[in-house]
Amino acid sequence: MSRRVCIAGGATTPFGYPMHITPEAMIANCVVETQHDIPDFHLRDIQFMVYSHFSVHFGKQLCPEWIVHDHLGLVGVPHFRVENGGNTGGSALYAAFLAVKSGMFDVVGVAGWETMDNVTQSQGSEFIALASDTRYEALAGGIYPIYYAAMAYKFMKEHDLREEDFALAAIKNRNYAVDNPKSQWYRGEYRKYKRDLTVEDVMKSRLISYPLKRYDCCLMSRGGAFALVTTEEWAKKHSDGKYVVIDGAGLSSCTIRAGDRLAFPGWTERYGEGYPDMTEFAACRSSGEMAYKMAGIDFKRAYKEIDVAEIHDAFSSSEVQIYKALYWCDKENIKEFLRERRTFMEGDLPVNPGGGLMGFGHPVGATGIMSAIEAYYQLTDQIPKKHFSSKTYVRDAQTALVNSHAGTGTSISNFILRRP
């Protein structure tokens, strides 16, 4: 296990709903942008392609990765697609990490996208709900925001939080997205506001499912992303000064139905009775532990060691729940942690300066890769070039955490990236 695996480059498309560009053109654009950053990179370098795409329902196209792959000219190069719900991007990155770590390949491309603007928002919600147990939850009228709201409401009660505490994450990520020219918030609804969003705006937005309102929820999007995962030898030679090392990688799993985790034996034996219940993401905690261990980070000190994080804020509440699952705060200090704005740019662990899912957008198959690329830009000092300004640039960051999250917390990955 001595081989070090790196992210040597990558790019995202703008995200939008609707947006007019095909999946193959999205990935081609990402490759071209990557070549601008690392001119040495040629498509001939790619030895293996991992595609990241969630729902074939949106395109009414099975195996859409086959279209992208031959469009890129890569016939003969081995490929497959990873599909793992909202954690599809993180899982594809994980697969690429394994492929390089194992010694099988030196240069692996990870390409992801989603085309959710092919259907209406309510139809899109129903498509995504097909990733819940359709025999029970989806039929009962549930869609993901409803399941998350039921989890968030109990979490809110048990931690004595208010709706306003969740709203902080919602405004933070959207307002940071304004500094990001590719973000869906900036390219879309921000044009109406032309000002920072406030907690009051969130409180006044329409009810989605209590305690979540419209601005507590992420965006449905079209968008694509690409990452180049390589050996350190390749990265040093072709992308010197512009690569990061994946020092930790964790992937874990939980139940598909949130109601099945009140007393699941597999969790009870790891964390004791009554965990995670419907309030915490056990797969986030356990994959976080794996990543921390691999990177030599003491769980209790994780908050001090991580300088910037891009995490899966599908909902403002889930961002908060992730803080706790990753050991950044606990039941006792969570309220202060939130109200002191510790995860804002001026705090000690800025979270989602790229805008996150609520600000940048959530084209599912591209999302986890987007998060990794934003973290990669931070650690390689490319933010001032990629964003409008340095407002969302975490200077001198050495260590970043990337989190990707699926289902009701059903599959979650965490990565620790470091400067070489």
Added chain:
Amino acid sequence: MVEDKRLHKIPDEPVEYPDKHSNDFRGEVKEWGFHFCGYDWDPAEEQFKIYLHYDQLYYWKLAEISKMARGFLDGELWGTQCPKCGDKFFPPRVNCWNLDCELEKTEWVRLKPEGHVHTFTIAGWSGKSSLKRLPFVLAYVVIDGCKTAVANELRGLDPWDAEFGMPVKVVWAPKEQRRGAITDFWFEPADGWKPSPMTPEKERIKELCQPVYEWVKTLK
């Protein structure tokens, strides 16, 4: 074939299904397969958009959980229980989840149609097919001592009156409307339960619900 009592039996083909109700609730739904409805063209941006409709009938065979669906039709709630460790499940699991039980096959048990709310939410938005019944309460209910909670609608109260831990009962749809699905029943407050007085939080939820009621009225 390996002999092991944990193995699920697969019926010999064909299964005849002599009691047929395949179109009882079909309404106007048709299978089109691929159907190109039309297109749009933007000459300035040179953008072309196609309107594709695609629909298909699925045949979900419930197989070893068929007893649950039959129970729904008959107004009976059936869960499963592991004979080794005693864990009881609804929704039913056909093998035990406990790794030490080594995939022990569970047994069907009739559940008392009552439970308590583990957590809940008041939905103001949902999937396309559920918009007209907004706002509704979706509750995760632990039924009759199960180790799991099941999500279903909680009716028979104003949405803002729902409470954590409140006792609920299972209420069945009229027999002729049941179709062997989870929507054949919902939850209602247990007999004798009374809502608590209004609180600022309940007022807040009520206020959030008002525009949802108004919006639903505008739906065709």
